[in-house]
Amino acid sequence: MITLTDISKTFKTKQGTFNALKNISLSIEENTIHGIIGPSGAGKSTLIRVINQLEKQDTGTVGVFEYTDVKKLNKESTRMYRKRVSMIFQNFNLLEQKTVFQNIGLPIILHQRLKETDITLIRELITLVGLNGYENSYPNELSGGQKQRVGIARALVSKPEILLCDEPTSALDTQTIKTVLELIKTIKEKLNLTVVIVTHDMNVIKEICEEVTVMNEGEIVESDNIDNIIFNPQSPVTSGLLGTIGLDIKQFISKKVTKENMFVLLFDKSIINQSLISRVVQIHSVNINILYANITPNNKGIMLIEINGNQSKIQSTIKELINRGVEVKHV
């Protein structure tokens, strides 16, 4: 759906040139919520802005929809393209002098007068984002969460297929973050959207992202589905980010001296309720220490265990676990 190939972007600054994106290649699947995470300055915003061409790449191509390279589109086609790729912003970017209703209608008002059908659509969107009764309020009468809801409704008014979100919750408090993310998830399902979320906050990724791309210093560190990112992080940057939400298994491992008999388990929700470990312990008469256990965003169980017993018993224990549908990784 979105195919970035060999994207590079250099900014000229007073200190010289700065490579914000270095040969980035990335595919984003249709109908997924794809997170892009990395420390500040990693190039995340630049990358997401290349997708809707608010920023033009120096080299490489951005293929979206039927277009092989959206950079080649002329002004008029770029405008049409941007109606299909909407955006929400960290600071909401609402117009202070316009009401909620007018703000949501803005993408239409910019092109033509509001028709009866547009007014109906705006009303529906106000209901969808839960802002009934606020139609005639002005942005500075709203809370941060409500402002972002206006931003979301405004982004949906052009009936886009892709929703780009640049740090959509970074200006919000923890409680509000959850509700806004829930809303994004809901509209994605309802409207079959492809959602790209840029964030520096691993909680956001954990909460709603199915696919994750980790960026650092203008490069992609790794890109995978959320379970693999958590179960099997490839880079210290990823581990560091996982550590911020207590999901970095390596933290626990490094504290232990012997790693010989330590394993990471990943298993389905159905297994969580089966008291798996105690059964295996009984059958194979081994001793199992659970060093760490958590549940991933996709409701999978993840566990770090240490098995004590002789080698053949350990081996049969692992076989048993694998047979029961558990993914086992030796540390």
Added chain:
Amino acid sequence: MFSNIDNEAFIKAFQETIFMSFVSTLFVFIFGLLLGITLFATGKQSINQNKIIYQISSIITNILRSIPFLILIVLLVPFTKLIVGTILGAKAALPALIIGATPYYARLVELTLNEKGKYLIETGQAFGASNYKIITKIIIPESLIGIIRGITVTAIMIVGYTSIAGAIGAGGLGNLAYLYGFTRNQIDVTILATLLIIGIILFIQLISDILIKKIQKT
């Protein structure tokens, strides 16, 4: 007190001041807004970044702004003669007033548009708006308060300029105050002229406050 007051002369002078201030403010508003938008639109990272146009507008603006008004009037004498046909009277003051105040207002407009410019441009572009729509439908409506505040300050400055122009032959309250107060030592005329000028300025401020109150969304 006020024994030297000649009613007719005052009414005429008052009308001249109002005429000069009003007409030049009107022109300054139009020209300054256009120049200010040009400065904004061609500036760094704006919608129509253009170094050459920006630099030219910017240099002209700066030069005109740095010429003291009295000297500007003198410099413009040939130009004024050409356009108005005379260098005396209220009409003759208009070119200098307009040329003197336009760059000032243009800078104020540029400043106020730049205030939220970056994110407003981003918003407009993200929703596929043309540059023209971004200016007319987003940036100007969002900057309306700043634009009004700017023209208020400028109008008040123009009223001040009219009395400088008045002193060297343009008529108006400034002329009256100078002519009677300074050269004939009739201080009461000067005081009354001053009070009237203050009245005009307070009136401008009042209108501006009412307008802003009406459009401000709080």
